[in-house]
Amino acid sequence: MVGKLNEYRLIEGTITCETGLRIGGSQESIEIGGMENPIIRHPITDEPYIPGSSLKGKVRSLLELKHGRVSPTGEPCGCGKCMICRVFGPHKTPHHKLGPTRILVRDAALTDESKAKLEKAREDRGLFYAEVKTENIVNRLTGTAEHPRTIERVPADTKFKFEIAVRLFEDDDEAQIMSLIEEGLDLLQQDYLGSSGSRGYGKVELEYEVS
Numbered sequence: 001m002v003g004k005l006n007e008y009r010l011i012e013g014t015i016t017c018e019t020g021l022r023i024g025g026s027q028e029s030i031e032i033g034g035m036e037n038p039i040i041r042h043p044i045t046d047e048p049y050i051p052g053s054s055l056k057g058k059v060r061s062l063l064e065l066k067h068g069r070v071s072p073t074g075e076p077c078g079c080g081k082c083m084i085c086r087v088f089g090p091h092k093t094p095h096h097k098l099g100p101t102r103i104l105v106r107d108a109a110l111t112d113e114s115k116a117k118l119e120k121a122r123e124d125r126g127l128f129y130a131e132v133k134t135e136n137i138v139n140r141l142t143g144t145a146e147h148p149r150t151i152e153r154v155p156a157d158t159k160f161k162f163e164i165a166v167r168l169f170e171d172d173d174e175a176q177i178m179s180l181i182e183e184g185l186d187l188l189q190q191d192y193l194g195s196s197g198s199r200g201y202g203k204v205e206l207e208y209e210v211s
């Protein structure tokens with residue numbers, strides 16, 4: 001049983017990309033001759049955004065690594081008992097006593113400042129709210145670059161507005177829940193968001209307030 005929903009706490013702030021950020025979009029929407037590896041964009045405005053699911057999934061996976069909650073299959077924790085399951089929801093476990101998922105991670109849109117900057121870059125230089133990066137594989141014998149492929153990413157210094165709502169129920173340990181989430185946000189800044197972190201992508205800095 002879960003008690004009454006007492007209140008919502010709000011974590012609001014900005015995510016600054018210190019290096020290029022890549023969160024992959026759908027290949028299906030690409031026309032022939034288009035980008036091989038597009039980033040995810042708003043379907044109407046074409047502006048890049050960070051899906052709440054990407055942010056939530058990454059923070060959760062880092063907390064599971066830190067707290068030794070990695071299952072043998074590599075799937076998210078579904079024990080239905082630990083704090084990570086309580087806050088993020090137990091993975092594929094329909095019967096549990098934890099009550100609803102506590103954390104609601106919203107999609108993060110560009111800040112007005114970044115939007116204006118990227119719009120100017122689009123007018124001045126034809127950039128489509130993103131940089132196009134070409135990467136190669138170096139042939140070990142000849143030392144030459146081969147198999148070039150183009151990859152899209154959000155340029156460094158781009159900022160997004162993020163918002164996380166936290167539901168607190170009657171019997172919840174508020175301090176424990178909030179500190180777990182803040183620990184996750186701290187781990188994220190030491191790790192990376194999106195893909196290709198080992199190749200330098202996705203270093204982010206977070207600034208936020210809790211209310």
Ligand SMILES: [Zn+2]
Binds near residue numbers: 069085
């Ligand atoms: Zn668990």
